[in-house]
Amino acid sequence: MVVVTIDNIHAAVVDNITIIQACKYLGIKIPRFCYHEILPVAGNCRMCLIEFEHDEDKIHVACATLVVDKVKIFTNSFLIQKVRENILELLLINHPLDCPICDQGGECDLQDQAKKYGTANGRLFQNKRFVSDKYFNVLIKTIMNRCIHCTRCVRFVASVSKDNQLGTINRGNHTEISTYFDKKIYSEVLGNVIDLCPVGALTSKFYAFKARPWELQTSENIDLTDGLGVKINVHFKERVIYRILPKLSYESNLQIISDKTRFSFDATKENRIVNLSNNVDTLFTKNWSNFLKYLNDLLKYTSKEKFLFIIGENTSLETMRVIKNLERFFDYSIVKTATPAVSNSNYVYNIPVSFNVLKSKSIHNCFLLSTNIRCENALINFRLKTKYFSNNLFIFSFGAKCNSDFNINFININPNNTLQFFEGKNKNVNLLKSLLFGHKSMFLVGENFKQRYVNNIEVFYNFLRKLNPSVEIFPIFKNINIEGLNNNNIKFISKKNIIDNKYIFTTYLDDTIFLRKLFNKNKMSDKVLFWFNTHYSQLAQRFNFIVPIQTHFEETGGYLTLEKKYINSVASIKSFGDSKSLYLIFSYIFTKKSIFYLTLNDLLDLQKPFEHFNEMVKNIHLYYLLNIKFLKHFTKTLLVSNYSYVMNYPFKVITQDFYLTNLYTKNSYNMVKASKEFRSNYSMFENK
DSSP states (O other), rough: OEEEEETTTTEEEOSOOOOHHHHHTTTTTOOSSSSSSSSSOOOOOOEEEEEEEESOEEEEOOOOOTTTTTTEEEEOHHHHHHHHHHHHHHHHHSOSSSSOHHHHHTTTTHHHHHHHHHOOSSOSSSOOOOOOOOOSSSSSEEOOOGGOOOHHHHHHHHHHHSSSOEEEOOOOOOOOOEGGGOOOOOOTGGGGGHOOOOOOOSTTTTTTTTOOGGGGGEEEEEEESSSSOOOEEEEEEETTEEEEEEOOTTTTTTTTTOHHHGGGGGGTTTTTSOOOSSOGGGGGTTTOOOOHHHHHHHHHHHOOSSSEEEEOSSSOOHHHHHHHHHHOTTTTOOOOEEEEEOOOOOOOOOOOOOOOGGGGGTEEEEEEOOOOHHHOHHHHHHHHHHHHHSSOEEEEEESSOOSSSSSOEEEOOOOHHHHHHHHOOOHHHHHHHHTTTTEEEEEOOOOOHHHHHEEEEHHHOOOHHOTTOOOOEEEEEESSTTTHHHHTOOOEEEHHHHHHSEEEEEOOOOOOHHHHHOOOOEEEEEEEEEESSSSTGGGGOOOOHHHHHHHTTTOOOOEOTTOOOEEOOOOHHHTTTOOOOHHHHHHHHHHHOOOOOOHHHHHHHHHHGHHHHHHHHTHHHHHHHHHHHHHHHTTTSSSOOOOOOOOOOOOOOOOSOOTSSHHHHOOHHHHHHHHHHHOOOOOSSOOO
């Protein structure tokens, strides 16, 4: 600890921190342009200058100077104010006067500092310089005349890519921020340079000239485009979402979100199902009363026919609970899912995982088991990459070889050979000993790896823990709420389920090749199919009833992340068209409550059955205690399988396109444009 005096405030602060960090702890604001908490220090804007008392070099840079014991610092003296005024005048020499048409207007750091330290009259009578705009990618708009060379974008791109794709060229007054050889930049988190840019040089192409910050309402929500479910801020006006920004969270994302999260918001209005429709009888078209009466009579009084519910991963936990109640109360109903990532055996409350362990210096080895981590979860890939560049981390990949943005040791073996490798029966037994027993290791297990180990993935996990009790195991899911499906003991669908049931209800299904083969148009003539979804698709045309339901931006619901944390979405915008809440539609069968609104008591009742998840995250011992209780009270039958085997097919990559991974991103025109540009210029696989 060191004792410092900042603006006549005496305080004891931790040593080895910079002055700007000490001022933050004391609540003293220091202007800055180049400094950012998540970036390396550059110290090239000089706006954060401070004054030392009784020192030969009075003026120092606050972002790059460490605190010194028994020193007196002034952050707003007359000398510092004059220095900042001169620095700001230099920054404004070549800056264009286009604030009225700049998308950064109202939240621009340069505007704020110019109001405080700027002058009314300029002393420059020469022409301003002109800088040509650069093309980064289809998502980011550049106006390089506004650039003040803070190099935030350069340092961020250097930290997320293995080669420095962005940098400064030329010298002096001719300095520019540019890509080398006019090459496009590809990164799954490149959109964060929009938030990092303190001026309007880098903005979103899809937000340009659409709205001003003071016109928009803000609501906190969650992201469903990957398995982490990070917190986001939704900026909207009436029923339209204009942009999505990250919410600061030191536990999850540190103000970093993926480009899918940031730019896929247009899926809330594109290709949406507007009205209730029926391909056979017009009696139910746009008539919710007739449809609900038909649905109620069908489920309650049709006892001769069997019902099948196929649940998508974007279905909330509350809706899953209601549908599972249908299975419990009516013996003729079956609940399945079309998500192959679900567990094949009974759900077990495992120890919760947290990717904050990547901050630990004790982990030296990482095993990627059949996962393309760059595509399946960009934020975990960003953390892994940061860990790789900052520490001595060795990464080994089992499965299909992918084009990673950091060095990975690839091991091309099949599932059986993977078992032999960890059992020590392989010729690389010395390598195994040095990796598993020398240091703490972590395993990132992909969806395809779990599919190869039918009914025995938990046995494999326990085997790894016996080899090294300190091993960390993390399942990787490319979509949210896979753990929610496992929690409700919902198994993967089979072709026999389709054949045996006449009435089939689907919720939030993604249009995949597997489902198109499953719902063969020639074999569905005697079936009655219900498409409960937010978007149209080619598969939806084969269904009898097309029912519009709300997205997670339009209704309140809970989800389980891959870290086994319970998160809930908030109704931020009004419903699109005539869509209704899926939870209220199926709740109507039991309670006869209105499907057109939720009361405050209804909202509170939604959260009660899932409060135990938050308690389990705090106390891992509850996972073992609740395992027996869960299997006893929440499942109708224990589906204990007497067989388990390893599918010895080669590993393959689940996701080949980062931008098109689930229901929402596939219906986003922004993501389709990004995917088209990516596929025309890059490949996620190594060139052979």
